[in-house]
Every structure is written in C-alpha cells, then in structure tokens.
Amino acid sequence: MYVAQVIINGIMLGNVYALLGVGMSMILGIVKLTNLAHGEFIVLGAYLSTVLAPLLGIHPILTLLITVPLMFLLGYLLQYLLIGRAMKKGNEPALLVTFGLSVILQDGMLMFFLADSQHISLPNGMGTIQLGSLEISTLHLMLFAISLVTMAALTVFLKYTYTGKAIRATADDADVAALSGVNIGRIYAIAMGVALASAAVAGLCVGMKWTYDPSAGSSYLLIAFVVVVIGGMGSIPGTLVAGILFGLAQVIGGASYGLPISYVLLLIVLIVRPKGLFGK
Amino acid sequence: MSDALLRVENLHAGYGDFVAVDAVNLAVEKGEIVALIGINGAGKTTLMHTVAGLHKPTAGNVFFKGEDITALPADKIVQKGLSLVPQGGRCFQRMSVQDNLLMGSYVRSARKNAKQTLERVYELFPDLAQMKQRPAGNLSGGQRQMVAIGRALMAAPACMIFDEISLGLAPAVINDIYRKIARINEEEHTSIILIEQDIRRAQKVSDTFCIMLKGKIVLSGKSSEIDSETLKKAYFGI
Numbered sequence: 196m197y198v199a200q201v202i203i204n205g206i207m208l209g210n211v212y213a214l215l216g217v218g219m220s221m222i223l224g225i226v227k228l229t230n231l232a233h234g235e236f237i238v239l240g241a242y243l244s245t246v247l248a249p250l251l252g253i254h255p256i257l258t259l260l261i262t263v264p265l266m267f268l269l270g271y272l273l274q275y276l277l278i279g280r281a282m283k284k285g286n287e288p289a290l291l292v293t294f295g296l297s298v299i300l301q302d303g304m305l306m307f308f309l310a311d312s313q314h315i316s317l318p319n320g321m322g323t324i325q326l327g328s329l330e331i332s333t334l335h336l337m338l339f340a341i342s343l344v345t346m347a348a349l350t351v352f353l354k355y356t357y358t359g360k361a362i363r364a365t366a367d368d369a370d371v372a373a374l375s376g377v378n379i380g381r382i383y384a385i386a387m388g389v390a391l392a393s394a395a396v397a398g399l400c401v402g403m404k405w406t407y408d409p410s411a412g413s414s415y416l417l418i419a420f421v422v423v424v425i426g427g428m429g430s431i432p433g434t435l436v437a438g439i440l441f442g443l444a445q446v447i448g449g450a451s452y453g454l455p456i457s458y459v460l461l462l463i464v465l466i467v468r469p470k471g472l473f474g475k
Numbered sequence: 476m477s478d479a480l481l482r483v484e485n486l487h488a489g490y491g492d493f494v495a496v497d498a499v500n501l502a503v504e505k506g507e508i509v510a511l512i513g514i515n516g517a518g519k520t521t522l523m524h525t526v527a528g529l530h531k532p533t534a535g536n537v538f539f540k541g542e543d544i545t546a547l548p549a550d551k552i553v554q555k556g557l558s559l560v561p562q563g564g565r566c567f568q569r570m571s572v573q574d575n576l577l578m579g580s581y582v583r584s585a586r587k588n589a590k591q592t593l594e595r596v597y598e599l600f601p602d603l604a605q606m607k608q609r610p611a612g613n614l615s616g617g618q619r620q621m622v623a624i625g626r627a628l629m630a631a632p633a634c635m636i637f638d639e640i641s642l643g644l645a646p647a648v649i650n651d652i653y654r655k656i657a658r659i660n661e662e663e664h665t666s667i668i669l670i671e672q673d674i675r676r677a678q679k680v681s682d683t684f685c686i687m688l689k690g691k692i693v694l695s696g697k698s699s700e701i702d703s704e705t706l707k708k709a710y711f712g713i
Contacts, residue, residue: 357577357581357586360570360574360577360578360581361578361581363567363569363570363574364567364570364574364578366569367566367567367568367569367570368565368566368567368568370529370549370561370565371561371565371566371567371623372567372578373528373529373548373549373550373553374527374529374549374550374553374558374559374561374627375550375553375578375579375581375582375626375630376550376553376554376581376582376585376630377550377578377581378548378550379550
C-alpha cells in the first residue's frame with residue numbers, strides 16, 4: 196500500500212511539474228527560443244494570484260480568470276514588441292533579451308514585494324480524502340485537476356482550432372506556413388501569450404503548494420528545463436509524462452535524493468534518446 | 476500588357492554582393508501556363524521566391540492583379556491569390572495529410588469554402604483521400620508533392636508557382652502530377668508558372684516559356700513556335 200501511496204503522490208506532484216514545463220516546451224518547440232525568463236513569469240503569476248485573491252475576496256483559483264488573460268496579453272506584447280525584434284538579429288540576441296527580462300522581472304518583484312517568502316493560503320484550509328488505506332490531500336487533488344484541465348485545453352486548442360493548427364505548422368516549417376498565409380510574427384506572439392498564460396496557472400499552483408519569493412524563478416526554470424528535455428520539446432503528452440517521472444523521483448528520493456535522481460534520469464534520456472521521450 | 480495577371484518589372488534580387496536576379500521582366504496572363512526554364516543556379520527559384528515574398532528584392536516591382544505587391548510579406552501575397560509550391564514537396568511533417576491541406580485554407584477568404592475545396596482536392600488526388608490521418612512525414616516523395624500542391628490549391632489561388640516539382644520523383648509519378656496540373660489549369664483557369672530543368676517537358680506542357688541564365692531572361696516566346704535546338708542553345712548559353 197505504501198508503494199501505491201508513493202505513486203499517487205508522485206503523479207499528483209508530477210502534474211504540477213509538467214505545468215511548470217509546458218509553456219517553456221511550447222516556446223522551444225514553436226518559436227525555437229530558450230525563454231530564460233520563464234521561471235520569473237511563473238513567479239509573477241504566483242504574485243498576481245497572491246495579491247488578487249484577498250484584494251477581490253475571491254477563491255485563489257478564481258484569480259485565474261484575471262491572471263490568465265493578463266499574462267497572455269503580456270506575453271503577446273513582449274514577443275511582438277521586444278523578443279520578436281531581437282529574433283530578427285539572430286538567436287543569441289533574443290536569448291539575451293529573455294535573460295535581461297528575467298533579471299528585470301526578478302529585481303522588479305524584489306522591489307515591489309520584498310524578499311519575504313509568500314504563500315497562497317486557501318480559505319477553507321486543506322483536508323484529506325481517505326480511499327481505503329490511501330490518503331489523498333484535497334490540495335493535491337485540486338492541483339491535479341487544474342493541471343489536467345490546462346493540458347487538455349492546450350491540446351484541444353493546438354489540435355482543433357485554425358490558430359492552433361497554424362502554431363503547429365509554424366513549428367514544423369515556418370517558410371511553408373508563411374506560404375500558406377500564416378503571419379509568423381503574430382503566431383509567435385500568440386504562442387508566447389499562451390506560454391505566459393500557462394505560467395499564470397503554474398504560478399497559482401506553486402503558490403498554493405509551496406512558498407516562493409522573487410528569486411524562486413531560477414529553480415522553476417531548472418525544473419522546466421528538465422521536464423522539457425526528458426519529455427521532448429513541443430510535446431504536451433511528453434511534458435506530462437516527464438513531469439510525472441520527475442514527480443515520482445522527488446517523492447521516492449525525498450528532499451535529499453529527489454533532485455539527484457531526476458538529474459540522473461535526465462542524463463540517461465540525453466544519452467539514450469536525445470530528442471526526449473516524445474520528441475519527433 | 477498592362478492587364479497581365481502577374482507582371483514583374485526590372486526585378487533585382489541577390490544574396491549580399493551576389494546578384495541572383497538581374498533586371499528581370501516577366502508577364503503572366505490569366506489562364507496561361509508559363510515555363511521558367513534554366514540550369515541550376517540560374518536564379519529561377521530566387522526570382523520566384525522574390526515574387527512570392529519569401530525574399531526581398533533590391534530593386535524593381537511586382538504587380539499582381541494590377542496591384543503593387545513588391546513590399547508585401549509572403550502571407551499577405553498568398554491572401555491576394557498567388558501561391559508558391561516550394562521545391563521538394565515541403566510539408567508539415569508532424570501533421571496529418573488532412574491538417575496539412577486545411578492549413579492551405581488558413582487564408583480568410585478561403586476558409587468559408589474550405590469543405591468544398593477539400594472535396595475537390597481529394598477528387599483530384601484520390602490517393603490522398605485514402606490517407607487523410609497519416610502524418611505527412613510518413614509519405615513517399617510523390618505523395619508529399621501532392622500534399623504540397625493540394626495545400627496550395629486550398630487557398631483557391633488565381634496563380635500558382637511550381638518550383639521543380641519533378642525533382643527526385645519517378646517518371647510515372649511526374650507524368651501523373653503534370654496531368655493534374657494541366658487539369659487545374661483547365662478547370663479553374665488558374666495561371667501557372669512551372670520552374671523546370673527538363674526542356675522537352677517544359678516546352679510540351681506550356682503556352683509560353685522564359686529561359687533564365689545567370690540571373691537574366693535570355694529568351695522568351697510562345698512554346699509552340701520555338702524549335703528545340705534554339706531552346707537548347709539558349710538554355711546552355713552557347
């Protein structure tokens with residue numbers, strides 16, 4: 196029964212890790228850009244939810260109704276006005292711009308929110324559900340549901356809408372996409388918007404699960420990297436599976452062995468299947 | 476002359492200091508098949524990429540339906556009704572055949588009739604109808620070329636440019652694809668520009684021809700009025 200408990204916890208936790216990685220994976224797969232500011236965007240999403248929930252007197256989950264569109268807009272504008280322009284000069288300038296954004300965001304949040312650790316507290320606290328001898332915390336169940344809904348929404352968007360198809364087409368061959376009438380700059384901006392919207396959701400989740408502060412972004416970025424490389428960039432099912440593997444490693448290894456186990460896993464994937472488990 | 480569907484005036488294009496397209500003039504009438512013939516490196520692809528908006532010209536103008544499209548990016552030019560089928564049957568490898576075709580109707584004006592156009596494309600290429608859900612990356616070269624042509628057709632273009640569609644394909648497949656192109660031209664009155672290296676085939680299927688050499692058009696005229704010896708000499712520049 197202990198094993199089942201560990202697996203359940205790993206899967207639940209893994210979904211949050213997948214959520215950290217999915218936006219990063221999209222940008223790598225579609226815009227072909229390593230977004231070094233992705234961790235800071237997650238932290239920004241967490242702060243937005245932390246501030247908005249008590250301010251509006253609503254349940255933290257409901258803040259997504261505001262933070263998701265807001266972060267989408269921010270991503271769209273950043274890509275359209277800033278990162279996209281740098282990309283015209285080559286990949287390195289764009290990479291540097293995202294690094295600059297990460298520094299600016301981190302220091303900006305430090306100025307604004309100070310260095311104190313923050314946490315998003317839930318109004319009616321947390322309980323557990325008893326399933327036979329298994330114990331599942333309602334918080335974990337909630338995070339699990341949020342993550343699955345986000346992944347499903349992203350999958351449906353990419354698979355069935357014209358814009359989603361255009362995003363996948365651009366990822367495959369940007370020239371041919373342009374020849375099919377796709378405005379590549381706009382598609383990149385939408386992709387960045389969606390990535391930041393996913394960061395808003397990820398921010399809420401990490402804020403509810405753990406504590407965070409303005410400098411937490413780099414550790415989220417690292418987790419996102421590991422998840423993306425194991426799963427294969429641009430693949431949502433890959434991100435999900437990689438997140439769960441990462442989650443299991445954390446639960447099995449605990450605080451002292453969790454990270455080393457996941458890095459060994461990362462190394463093995465890099466050696467055996469450099470494209471990632473679901474990469475094509 | 477001024478009512479030509481596509482008109483290229485004094486077009487220059489290149490890469491850095493290298494001039495690939497040198498003062499080219501070209502006119503394509505509605506419903507006409509034009510063969511653009513030339514050896515490797517003559518500048519055919521650069522010329523057509525410049526016309527389609529993938530490459531920026533250094534001087535000159537391109538008019539389509541009487542409108543100056545010189546400065547427009549590729550996606551805006553497709554919306555005007557000019558489609559390029561790039562070399563090598565380039566497809567969206569990870570997407571299904573059907574999604575590849577549907578991407579062709581991404582242009583707003585084509586979305587309304589996407590269903591009917593899709594039926595038409597499947598009628599033209601029955602092979603594709605059998606493999607709608609297969610990823611395009613798993614297809615043979617000829618099938619990928621059909622997907623690429625189908626995708627361009629989905630935008631309901633008034634003019635289509637085919638960049639060396641016969642490259643690397645078996646003769647039987649090439650014949651089949653050329654028959655389809657003739658059918659597109661006949662049924663939809665679509666103007667067609669064929670980039671070709673095969674002089675004989677190009678002469679046979681086209682109404683007019685242009686021979687390109689070192690970035691210039693060295694000979695052009697009616698395909699039925701030229702003897703193959705003159706054509707061959709101009710092709711090799713002797």
